Amino acid sequence: MKSPAQSPLAQQIRETKQTRVPVEASLKTDDRILARITDGIYRQPSSALRELISNAYDADATEVVILTDAPRFSTITIRDNGLGLTPESLEHLIEHIGGSAKRTLAGADLEVTKRGDPTKSPGGRKLIGKLGIGLFSVAQFTRHFLVITKTRGDRFRTVADITLGPVNQDERLIDPKANGESQIERGHARIWTEPAPKDESQGTEVKLLDLLPRTRDELASVDLWARIDFEIENEGRALTRAPYFHIGRISRKNPDELELPPRLPWNETHEAREKFEMFLQSVRVLADEDKALVDIEAVCDRYLQTLWTLSLTAPLDYVDNHPFDLSPDGELLFFQLANKTKGQAEPLRLKLGETPRKRLNLKTPYLSKGDTFEVFIDGVQLFRPIVFREQPKTQSAVSTPLAFIGRCREEFEKKPVDLSGGKLDFEAYLFWTPKVIPTQHQGVMIRVGNAAGVPFDRTFMGYQVSEQTRLRQITAEVFVSEGLDGAINLDRESFNYAHPHYQFLVKWLHSAIRQLTNRHKEVGKELRGKRLLEKGAKALRKLDLLVEQKVKARGIEDVPEIVLLERSDEKSASGLRREGKIVLRKRLALPARKGEKQTNAALQSLAFLEGKAVAIGQILHAWGLLEVLSFEDQEILIQDILEILMADAE
């Protein structure tokens, strides 16, 4: 058989037949897979916006402005005031897709990373991106886009007009290099500079041109409206509920007109922050008013959902407080999570004005003082829409939200670093509340370097124990400051489950849920007990007053004391009687109660029954009916009366 073209390695393998000495070889990757990235590897339009926001964050921008002409979506602009790209970094970006200079030693030379720390931005932010594929997420939207960028102090801005190459055709190999590596052409860029005044301005704008019809339709919820049209046409009425809030609907006849005007939670006169607050408030109020509207997908069209998703995943401030900055005010109970498989969460008793951050020395979100990052979409400023105050009330026993807070640093000291993936450091909270609104906030979100790829994972990383109700009442976030990077898949929307850091997090989280569950049960039991006790004590007091009144009516001032004895204490009966007390043995005076569970409620009703036994004894005594009977008959009479009363009650 004729052998195929032989590589040196293949040749060497063949030669081992004679030499009997194994060949050593490194595993190498090929560019072809990365080349595919320019076709788009993301699932949703929001992913592309998320990636571009992350790029701006990594470039130390303090502001990102996204402008669309929703609901037409003919164009989308993403404009930041970050460091901008020098021609050198633009060259690197375009000629080495997937070979980001971020997190490499070359990064500092290209001024995209901090000197001496390739994991941080020049301004000191922990980098979100690492591969240099974020920009090409725009393939989700278009095959033609513009990058306009300027760095501070430069007297020009650079304009790159980029078209992405043919869809799904054989890649063209270009520029074979001396070392045998080849590169693959996946598109074309026309780049030039425009003169600019030498000023402090800086930033990068990505303008998406000629949006793909499919993406436009998706953003404009075309499918949803089409379904409603279809139902009206065929069934005479819409079976699908139109979204409560929407950006309006473009006319099918004239793409520059709306056939349905927008219905938004805000109006034009509101300021950027107010708009978002009104959005959040409306979502919460609607969920409270209408069960069907606890789901953000029922409340909002795709555009507004995209806003919501971005606000959850982007590296933003919380709309109110960071959960670590909540202070105790009786509305919230704090616990500290243990990092052990069998550990128990301990109550975290914070002093007035003290926060979990202060007590536990929590560092998330690791921003330097004064560092801000704001994102605006079409005039709405985004915030993390997760709130911890004014939680909705339900019938459940525990109505006080519980906040479980933990931090963990695992050095994997005893394991080889090649197997462990290095250090893992994170902080986290699990927030239990009777009702999580909207339902999209149920689950756990993993943030690496202040950003998340996907919103909440409702399976809690595959938590197997059947705790369905309780799991639906938990919102959790894990803030990873070191490690886990390697476990994030290319699209940043999923994890490599096999990675040790991921596995560690799974174990930690599941232990945390167990700790939450135990504490929650305990708090519930305690609360129920306390409530019953309060209720029971009140009833008994009423009974006492009633007896006192009746006895007084018979002209007796002192209500005789009646003591109920457990079987084990019966020996003390005669002694007590000698002291002038009336003694009743419980086993004789109280009706038998079989097979009852020792629940709080059962204990409570028993206590009340005992109170009644005493009351009956006191009344009979006041009428002088008790002393005519033997001790045992006294007890049987009281038992008989109680049984009749109970029968009555049932």
Place this chain on the structure above:
Amino acid sequence: MMKDEESDFVDEIVQSKLPQHTSPARDDFQPWHKVRKQFIREKQWNLLVSEMVRRYLKRQLQTDTTDWLADEEESDRSSEIPEGVILDRPLRCLVIPGDDLLDLRSLYKDTRPFNCYIKYLGFNQGQGSDQKRTRVDVANNEVTSLKEVASNSTVAPDQFQSIASTKSQAYRYMKDYGPFHVVNLDLCDSLFPSLTVDAKYYSAIHRLAEYQMKSQTVPWLLFITTQIEPSQVSVPDFSKMCTPTQHNLRAHPDFAERLASVLPPEALQDDGAIVVISQLNDEQMIFVFGVALGKWLISLGATSSPTWVVEMLRSYRYAIRRDPFVEMLSLAFQFLPKFSPPIDKTGLSKLFVSASQPSSELDSALKLLTAVGKIGDVDLLLKADPDLCSAMEKASADLLESAGYDRERYLEWQGRYYD
């Protein structure tokens, strides 16, 4: 073999045209690069905007950080306030800005002394792979990156005329960015009722006025630049436009008298009431057009509630061509709100509040006649004042250079034009 029936899904999935690269802008100089346009920018638009800001809007706009800080009760916020501007109180502008956003750059420069924070909405229809669009995008990027320009300012890929329909995307844009302090309609085609131009601007201006009068509460300016070609006049349209003017002619002897002093007797019929368009020469037609347009705007302001008093401010004209006669008119109008004070008719209050005098339509009309009579000829002004001319030339060169044009080539082009 029978061919399968074709599906109709494709159009919704695949575009028909491959994306086309755009190219850098070239130094192709245009009429609006001439010195006289710079005169309009500086001596009309920017000057009037500055005057309005100084006179009416100082407290409305964020003109000075110390100014508004004084309003804040808690002074401890001051440490957090970054230099410049954080409040959403910009000078809001609606513009038809052209590809280089020259007018906005110029306005920015001239309003610097007042620390105006500018937020603009432009309309320019080019889109996507359109060659011109890139130029707009680059210019827009540059202007929005200026420190005192709102970074969410934008140039919408729509025509201004589209705002006429409340369903249009353009109308939505207007509502999102308005209400405006300055509306500058530097029209590519003409407002002049002409046989050649199918202008839908009147509905759009009507819609704009409706929106502004409903939403704005402070004075605002409307600039209209339009080409006029009397030889192409559409008589029926022009007559319709003259209706409010004719009403004044009939009702107000003062008005009729003044108009008669400008127009030839043949243009006014026996009863002095009707303007006979065929009897007007080019100059007179421009005059009548200015009056008619002004009267139309006055009537819009007078019929809204609360009413708005409309005044023509310093306006200019310059020649495009002599034969046939084509002229450019650059008109400025100021809209002042007129609110009526509350009157206590019961006598419970001891306060004496006089009812406001209803604004007199005739007063406005007479003022308008005077203003139209004073429309300045830019060509004459520049010719008469060489210093002014060279100052404008320098300013124009600065402006174009800031927009990426070659200064030397520009000066050469400009010189050639004047020779």
